[in-house]
Amino acid sequence: xxxxxxxxxxxxxxxxSCLVNDILDEVRVRQAVDLLVDQQPRGYVExxxxxxxxxxxxxxxxxVRVDNAVATTPAQMASLQASxxxxxxxGLAISYGVNPALIGGLRIQVGSDLYDGTVKTRLEKLQQSF
Amino acid sequence: MDKLGITWIELLxxxxxFSFVLFVLWKLAYRPIFNMLEARKEKIAEGVANADKIKVExxxxxxxxxxxxxxAGDLANKIIAEARAAAARVQEVETQKxxxxxxxxxIKAREAAAQERAATLAALKREVGRLVVQTSMTVxxxxxxxxxxxxLAEETQKQIA
Numbered sequence: 001x002x003x004x005x006x007x008x009x010x011x012x013x014x015x016x017s018c019l020v021n022d023i024l025d026e027v028r029v030r031q032a033v034d035l036l037v038d039q040q041p042r043g044y045v046e047x048x049x050x051x052x053x054x055x056x057x058x059x060x061x062x063x064v065r066v067d068n069a070v071a072t073t074p075a076q077m078a079s080l081q082a083s084x085x086x087x088x089x090x091g092l093a094i095s096y097g098v099n100p101a102l103i104g105g106l107r108i109q110v111g112s113d114l115y116d117g118t119v120k121t122r123l124e125k126l127q128q129s130f
Numbered sequence: 131m132d133k134l135g136i137t138w139i140e141l142l143x144x145x146x147x148f149s150f151v152l153f154v155l156w157k158l159a160y161r162p163i164f165n166m167l168e169a170r171k172e173k174i175a176e177g178v179a180n181a182d183k184i185k186v187e188x189x190x191x192x193x194x195x196x197x198x199x200x201x202a203g204d205l206a207n208k209i210i211a212e213a214r215a216a217a218a219r220v221q222e223v224e225t226q227k228x229x230x231x232x233x234x235x236x237i238k239a240r241e242a243a244a245q246e247r248a249a250t251l252a253a254l255k256r257e258v259g260r261l262v263v264q265t266s267m268t269v270x271x272x273x274x275x276x277x278x279x280x281x282l283a284e285e286t287q288k289q290i291a
Contacts, residue, residue: 070279083290103267104274105282108290117286119270123263130259 003050007043011050015058023091024058061111064094069102069118084110 003011014036018028032051036044064084066072072080077096084092088110099107103119274282 068279068283069274070276072283076280076283080287083287087290103270104279106286108286115286115289117282117289119274119282120267123266123270127256127259127263130255130262 003046004043007046008050010043011047011054014047014051015054018055022089024055024062029055059093062088062092063111064088064092065097065109066094067097067099067102067107067118069098069100069104071098072096072106080106080108084108 014032015024018025018032020028029051033048036048036051041047066080068076077094081092081094084094092110101120103123105118105122106115107118107121108115
């Protein structure tokens with residue numbers, strides 16, 4: 001679907017209006033979508049499509065997945081959250097998982113960024129170097 | 131003469147008859163024989179001359195034959211020499227070609243051997259690496275203590291900062 005420049009600009013403005021302290025406010029997003037659907041301005045489908053994409057990107061950017069070889073301790077969780085918020089800002093949705101196949105270390109994915117310090121990955125790199 | 135019983139008339143008669151016989155013999159017998167002998171003599175002389183001529187011709191022919199043979203021999207020797215030279219050139223060229231081909235084959239064989247060796251070494255290295263990693267994967271998980279796990283987690287966390 002080809003989106004016009006006007007729709008792109010309006011979607012961006014709408015998206016910015018949904019941010020509170022640089023964090024996407026879910027309530028505001030819902031209100032904006034409802035408003036668009038009710039009023040149906042010119043090119044509202046394009047605006048909604050673009051807004052949906054922007055929201056999706058923001059959610060992905062603020063979604064953090066932490067995989068550990070063993071269960072992550074609460075102290076580790078707190079420390080990790082502090083580090084991540086310091087680097088990426090507040091409003092991160094962090095989920096934790098246990099994956100013994102990682103052998104040791106953490107695998108942290110924040111949006112498209114990946115921090116992989118697992119033993120498994122290190123061994124795989126070693127294997128590739130052969 | 132009288133004492134001998136010879137008379138001039140008789141003598142004359144005898145002389146006449148002898149001359150007559152001699153004449154007749156000369157005419158009818160001696161002359162053809164002499165002619166025949168003369169003809170034969172000429173023929174013999176002619177034959178001898180012919181034989182000499184033939185000898186000379188034969189000698190000339192022999193000389194010509196010897197000359198032709200010598201020329202033919204020279205020509206044959208020349209042709210043989212040229213053929214030998216051509217054969218030597220061809221042999222040289224073919225030898226060079228064979229040497230070049232052999233060198234190419236050797237180079238290709240060496241390259242193939244080197245590639246095969248490199249491939250084998252690489253495969254061996256990969257296999258050793260795989261075994262090392264597999265063993266490490268099996269053993270490391272069991273060897274890592276909670277302290278090690280914490281240290282590893284902290285290392286990853288430091289990457290974010």
